[in-house]
Structure formats: C-alpha cells, structure tokens
Amino acid sequence: MAQEKPLLTVENLSVEFTTDSGVVKAVDDISFEVAAGEPVGIVGESGSGKSVTALTLLQLVPDPPGRITSGRIELDGIDILSKSQAEMRQIRGDLASMIFQEPMTALNPVFTIGNQMTEVIRVHRKVSKKQALQLAIQMLDTVNIPSPEKRVKQYPHELSGGQRQRVMIAMALSCDPKLLIADEPSTALDVTVQAQVLKEIHRLQEERNMSMILITHDLGVVAETCKRVIVMYKGKIVEVAETKELFRNPQHPYTRTLLDSVLTLRD
Amino acid sequence: METIQYAIRKLLYSIPLLFGVTLIAFTLMVYFGPDLTYSLLGKSATPEQIESVRKQLGYDQPFLERYLMFLKEVVTFDFGNSISTGEKVSSILARTVPVSFAVALPAFIISNVLGVGLALIAAYHRGKLWDKSVMVFAVVGMSMSYLMIVIAFQVIFSTSYGLNWFPVQGWVDPIPDYIDAGFFETIYYYWYYYWLYVTVPTLTSIFVSLGYNTRFFRAVIVEEMNRDYVRTAKAYGIGNGRIMVKHVLKNAMIPIITRIIISLPFVIIAGNLVLENFFGIPGVGLVTYDAITNGDLPVVKAVVTWTAIIYVFALILTDIAYKLIDPRVSFTK
Numbered sequence: 001m002a003q004e005k006p007l008l009t010v011e012n013l014s015v016e017f018t019t020d021s022g023v024v025k026a027v028d029d030i031s032f033e034v035a036a037g038e039p040v041g042i043v044g045e046s047g048s049g050k051s052v053t054a055l056t057l058l059q060l061v062p063d064p065p066g067r068i069t070s071g072r073i074e075l076d077g078i079d080i081l082s083k084s085q086a087e088m089r090q091i092r093g094d095l096a097s098m099i100f101q102e103p104m105t106a107l108n109p110v111f112t113i114g115n116q117m118t119e120v121i122r123v124h125r126k127v128s129k130k131q132a133l134q135l136a137i138q139m140l141d142t143v144n145i146p147s148p149e150k151r152v153k154q155y156p157h158e159l160s161g162g163q164r165q166r167v168m169i170a171m172a173l174s175c176d177p178k179l180l181i182a183d184e185p186s187t188a189l190d191v192t193v194q195a196q197v198l199k200e201i202h203r204l205q206e207e208r209n210m211s212m213i214l215i216t217h218d219l220g221v222v223a224e225t226c227k228r229v230i231v232m233y234k235g236k237i238v239e240v241a242e243t244k245e246l247f248r249n250p251q252h253p254y255t256r257t258l259l260d261s262v263l264t265l266r267d
Numbered sequence: 268m269e270t271i272q273y274a275i276r277k278l279l280y281s282i283p284l285l286f287g288v289t290l291i292a293f294t295l296m297v298y299f300g301p302d303l304t305y306s307l308l309g310k311s312a313t314p315e316q317i318e319s320v321r322k323q324l325g326y327d328q329p330f331l332e333r334y335l336m337f338l339k340e341v342v343t344f345d346f347g348n349s350i351s352t353g354e355k356v357s358s359i360l361a362r363t364v365p366v367s368f369a370v371a372l373p374a375f376i377i378s379n380v381l382g383v384g385l386a387l388i389a390a391y392h393r394g395k396l397w398d399k400s401v402m403v404f405a406v407v408g409m410s411m412s413y414l415m416i417v418i419a420f421q422v423i424f425s426t427s428y429g430l431n432w433f434p435v436q437g438w439v440d441p442i443p444d445y446i447d448a449g450f451f452e453t454i455y456y457y458w459y460y461y462w463l464y465v466t467v468p469t470l471t472s473i474f475v476s477l478g479y480n481t482r483f484f485r486a487v488i489v490e491e492m493n494r495d496y497v498r499t500a501k502a503y504g505i506g507n508g509r510i511m512v513k514h515v516l517k518n519a520m521i522p523i524i525t526r527i528i529i530s531l532p533f534v535i536i537a538g539n540l541v542l543e544n545f546f547g548i549p550g551v552g553l554v555t556y557d558a559i560t561n562g563d564l565p566v567v568k569a570v571v572t573w574t575a576i577i578y579v580f581a582l583i584l585t586d587i588a589y590k591l592i593d594p595r596v597s598f599t600k
Binding site: 058088089090091092094102105106109110119120124168171172 | 494495498501502504505506507514518592593594595
C-alpha cells in the first residue's frame, strides 16, 4: 500500500455521557486511521465504546446526554466535528453510511422498502422518483435479493431478518459511500443467515473498494472480513494489529482473554 | 374488498353489544328514572287518576314487556313523541343534531390538529423551553374547571367588561320573512351569524380539550422518536422536520386516531351537554339535558340508542383507519 493520506483519521477523540450517577467517559482519547479501501474491525465487549465511536464518526451521538469533549475526525479531507448537524446531513448516507444491528426495527414499519430507499437516494442525488426507484431495485439486486421489483412494494414485516439486513445494506450503499460503518450487522440474525450477510458485506466491500469499519464483539467475524483489528476496552484502544498477527500473537492481556473466549466456544 | 367484509362482520358482531347497551340503559331508566305520574297530575290527584295515567304511560306493564316495546322502538328507529312537548322524537333529533355538529365540529377539528402540531413541537424540543412552555400551557388548560372557563370566556368576549365582540348566548335565527334576501345575502347572513354565535363556544371547547390532547399526543410522539427507525433515518441524512412529520407522525397515528375517534361521541353528545346549556344553543345536548331533568324518556332513549350506534360505527372506523396506516394490521385473524 502506497503511503497516501488515509480516508479517515481519528485523533485523541473523547466522548462523555452525563448520567444520573455522574459523567461517564464512553470513549477515552482514542486515535486510529482507516485507509481508502481498507476493512477495519473494531472489537470489544458491550460497553467498550465501539458503538459510540461509530456514532461519533457521523455526529450521531445524542447531545445531551452525550458530548464530544476533545479530538479531531477527518473524513475524506472534511473536518467532521466542525460541521453543523445540517451540514452533517449531506455527509450521512452519502460519503459515509451506516448499517445497524437490529434489522427488525431499524426500518420504518409503515413505509414500503421502495419508499424508504428512494427517500435516501433523493436526499443525496438529484434524480426523479422513477429513477430513484430504478436505482433502488438495482441495489436490491446487487445485494442478491430475489425479485427486487416485487420487494420494493413490500413492507419490512413481509421480509425475513436476513432480507431486511440486505435491504439495509442496499440502502447504505445506494449513494456509493466511501466509508461503510457496520455496527454489529450480523448479531441479531440466525447463525446461518449471519454467515451469508457477512459474506455479502465482504464481497461488496471488496468489489467497490470501500473503506469499512466493522464493529462486532465476535472475533470470528473479524477474522473473515477485516485486514486490521482495533481492540477496545473500557473506552480505550488497547491494541491495533493486523488480523493474522492478532490471532497469532495477541499483545494485550484483554485481547488474550477475548481470544480465549472464542476458542472455548469453538472447542 | 377485505375491508368491506370486515366492516360487515364487525357490524354483525356489534348487534349483541347494542342489545346489551339498550338493556342496561333501559334498566337504569326504569328503576332510577323519574316517575312522571305525579308531575303530570299535581298534588291533589285521586287514586283513579293516578291509575289511569300510569296505564297511559305504560308503567303498569311488566318489565320484560316494556323492554320489548323499547326494542321495537330501537329496531324501527321510532321513539314516539316527546312527553314534554309532544313533538316527534325523530323530528327533534333532525332539528338539533345538525346544530350540535355545527357547534362541535370546528372545535373538534381545531383542537386535534392544533394538539398534534403543538405535540410535535414539544416533542421535537423535548426538555427545552418550547416543550416546557407548551406543557405548562397544557397543564393550566387541564386544571381549570370547564364552568369557570365558560364564564371567563363569556366575560372576556361577550360583555362590556371585556371585548364585547360576541353575543353571550343564542343561536342563528332563520332570516325573517319580511326581508327579501337573495342567494348571496342568505349565505352571508348565515355565515355571519354562524361565526358570531359559534366562536366563543368553540374557543372554550378548544381551551378545555387542547391540554389533554397535546399531553397525550406528545407522549405518543416522544415514544416513537426513540425507535430505531428514527436513528436510521438520521444516519442516512434525512432532515429532522421530515423525520418528525413523515416517519414519526405516521407511526404515532394509531394511538392518535384511536383517541380522536373514540372521543368523537363524547365530544358531540357529552361535551355539548354542558356547552349548549351554557351558551343557549338549541342542539342535541341541550335537548338531552332537558329530557334528563324532565324525565322525558322517549328523548333519552333515542339519544342513548343513537349514541351507542354511533359508537359502534366509530369503532369500526377506527379499525379500518388502523389498516390504512399500518400495513402490519390484518383483518383476517
């Protein structure tokens, strides 16, 4: 890899939450980079700050109670934290997209798939409703949803969990983002469906040469899809390593514990 | 098609319900309602006179017989004549129901639309100044007695102590015969007097119901705003206004519609009972109020029956509205 400027640079980022029992540092002074076209995994247990990190990248942390206390995020040359919410709206879904954990509830139950997909496309692209629908159908086809012309007229509850997550992926990629943030994209799915959805994400990431941040608590998921892994623990980054290296030779004791927990499950 | 089938099925199911309502209402009227014999005869009546009046009123029949007679009236929608005025009940209703709708409808529509609007604003600015101002206003509106507001509004709008813009009470009279009004003059006349008489009752009614509506709608909307699909919409760059009005509002519509439709019979009948009485509006509320105080059973029976029927229709309408809003609702189960 040539030494070009990374697509995403995060420097000394800290995020605090104000709760009834005082201020909690959800993310504590973390720095990392993601190169263009690189898939990076962030792993850690629940509450380790990985989801908050992801939300912060798009300024989606609810404020209050959340507050970004320090740091800099540069995405494709844009200083994210200096942008207003209105300016962020241009970026969300366009330059960077996000996939969420719960495909059951992440889509709006009272609008059709087509309606929701075209809405996103039309926020970012100047196209007619018809063209947007055409693009939506094309995207559904790309994520291997059978008979997409029929699916766009259906409501989320008429699709299976795996299909819904595919719809989310199609929606996320519909405006050709340079960065895809996938927050536990497979956790809520059946084991067999999990593998399919992950394979899909992996394939699309490689085909489109997108940068990706894959957030998960499952090291197995990371091993299959990511080149580099960031391990987070209690809001701090405890280890960054190439995936192979991490599995072979984990440096931090927490990483070792994490790896052990995976192995015991597999044995 | 499915909808029509469902509506018919629901109507059939509602027949036993209507029987139940009429039975309870009738039992209450017979055992707890007033006995008209003495008020008709006065103090110095002979036992024979009493006997004959009781017979005339049908009081000597056994309960079941009287109930069956009532049922016959219900089925034929013919409730006979009012005891106090002798006018046919059906013609009383035909005269008064439109007036009641004319009074209740503007307030009903405005207070619900305004309630949803204010609730959206309050929910969107949750915890901030806007939210708190709206909620303080709502609580104040809820805490004040209906009667006090009626009097206060009458003083403010209709007396020389206040603005003196509107009449204290009354209702539109037909155009006097000696005036030869053309088409546009007639429309102008009714339009002018309609708003002259309806404005203060409408404002009163809005003031009373707006607080309740806004609080309820706000709670529903705030709950919807915490759903995952809202976060998804945000993460894809959809504007806040659009999220509120399109995504959140449509999802919140189910509880909102339920409340609006279920409140409809209350607003038209019960709400107007007080309102029409205080503003001297000759609507069905005023007639009902008089009928209850005078023991005018035919009128009470008719109003009770019609209310029950409207209620059943309103409930069926609610179910159909659910289906239109939420694709997950199915009629077939």
